[in-house]
Amino acid sequence: MDTRPVIVMTGATNGLGRLAALDLARTGVRLGIVARSRSKADALRREVEQVAPRTSVDVFLADLSLLADVRRSAERIDAHYPRIDVLVNNAGLHAFSQRVTSEGFAEMTAVNYLAPWALTNALRDKLTASAPSRIVTVASRASRRVRTIDPFKDLTDTAGFTRRESSRLYGRTKLMDIMFTQELGRRLGGTGVAVTCLCPGFNTTGLGRELPLAHTLEKVLTRLNIGDPRHGADIIVRLATDPAFAGITGGYFAARTARPLECPEIGRDEAVQRALWDATADLLHDTRRPR
Numbered sequence: 001m002d003t004r005p006v007i008v009m010t011g012a013t014n015g016l017g018r019l020a021a022l023d024l025a026r027t028g029v030r031l032g033i034v035a036r037s038r039s040k041a042d043a044l045r046r047e048v049e050q051v052a053p054r055t056s057v058d059v060f061l062a063d064l065s066l067l068a069d070v071r072r073s074a075e076r077i078d079a080h081y082p083r084i085d086v087l088v089n090n091a092g093l094h095a096f097s098q099r100v101t102s103e104g105f106a107e108m109t110a111v112n113y114l115a116p117w118a119l120t121n122a123l124r125d126k127l128t129a130s131a132p133s134r135i136v137t138v139a140s141r142a143s144r145r146v147r148t149i150d151p152f153k154d155l156t157d158t159a160g161f162t163r164r165e166s167s168r169l170y171g172r173t174k175l176m177d178i179m180f181t182q183e184l185g186r187r188l189g190g191t192g193v194a195v196t197c198l199c200p201g202f203n204t205t206g207l208g209r210e211l212p213l214a215h216t217l218e219k220v221l222t223r224l225n226i227g228d229p230r231h232g233a234d235i236i237v238r239l240a241t242d243p244a245f246a247g248i249t250g251g252y253f254a255a256r257t258a259r260p261l262e263c264p265e266i267g268r269d270e271a272v273q274r275a276l277w278d279a280t281a282d283l284l285h286d287t288r289r290p291r
Contacts, residue, residue: 006081006130007240008032010064010119011091011138013040016200018047019233020090020240025052027241032058032081034073034091034119064091064115065101067284074122083130086240087123089116089137089177094170096163106158112173114155117180117280124188131192132246135184136239138232139197139252142167143175144264149272151279176276178252178263183273185250194249196239200232201255231255 011017012033025048035041041059048057062073099107127133145168181197235255239245252261
């Protein structure tokens with residue numbers, strides 16, 4: 001019987017997610033990665049084989065901008081593993097212009113918030129049955145840019161936006177991640193599932209790859225030791241494995257120091273967090289109905 005911990009992770013083939021995946025692999029786990037690109041997933045698997053030959057990597061292909069894909073991957077993951085010890089929701093997107101998915105959602109909202117919500121909810125029973133277990137979600141202090149929150153309106157907003165406006169909308173999806181974490185933490189209180197989220201800090205990881213000259217800027221910042229993605233990877237690994245975080249639920253933590261952070265005031269009230277949860281649940285239920 002394989003007793004190695006099972007860690008399922010999104011966004012593991014690029015940037016800080018790749019670094020975190022390699023560090024987690026070195027601890028001797030079974031690593032399940034949800035990835036859109038087979039070639040990138042295979043490249044990560046080869047890297048894992050080099051640094052941690054005893055770690056197995058299972059690949060579940062899915063486009064996280066499509067909720068139907070998220071649900072299918074969750075079904076495969078649930079059937080594949082008898083237990084899940086850690087779920088890491090790391091995949092993220094900063095779009096600099098509006099793109100609407102074939103399911104009718106803003107792509108940035110779908111990838112950054114709806115996908116982790118749907119994946120977590122689909123695997124919730126398995127995670128609870130596997131307790132003590134953990135759910136770790138990558139948020140961001142970009143959430144501080146948000147001035148208003150209107151759950152249903154914001155979830156269904158597909159209006160166009162400029163590059164300048166994109167940071168606020170990206171921050172809104174990350175505020176939703178914090179609110180989701182804290183509401184889920186209350187709902188899973190007493191189950192043995194630790195629910196946390198984090199700000200990975202500023203990272204030169206390709207998140208802004210749609211910007212002109214982004215690759216050149218990344219090279220310059222890397223030479224200057226600015227935006228080291230290692231810091232973001234480290235806090236992911238700590239929340240996923242460090243015994244100090246095993247009993248914490250609903251916490252939000254900073255990179256480097258692991259200092260507790262507060263949810264921005266606009267999304268801090270429990271009633272608002274519950275309203276976002278209910279609006280999300282209703283919306284995702286509606287997407288399953290014939291149109």
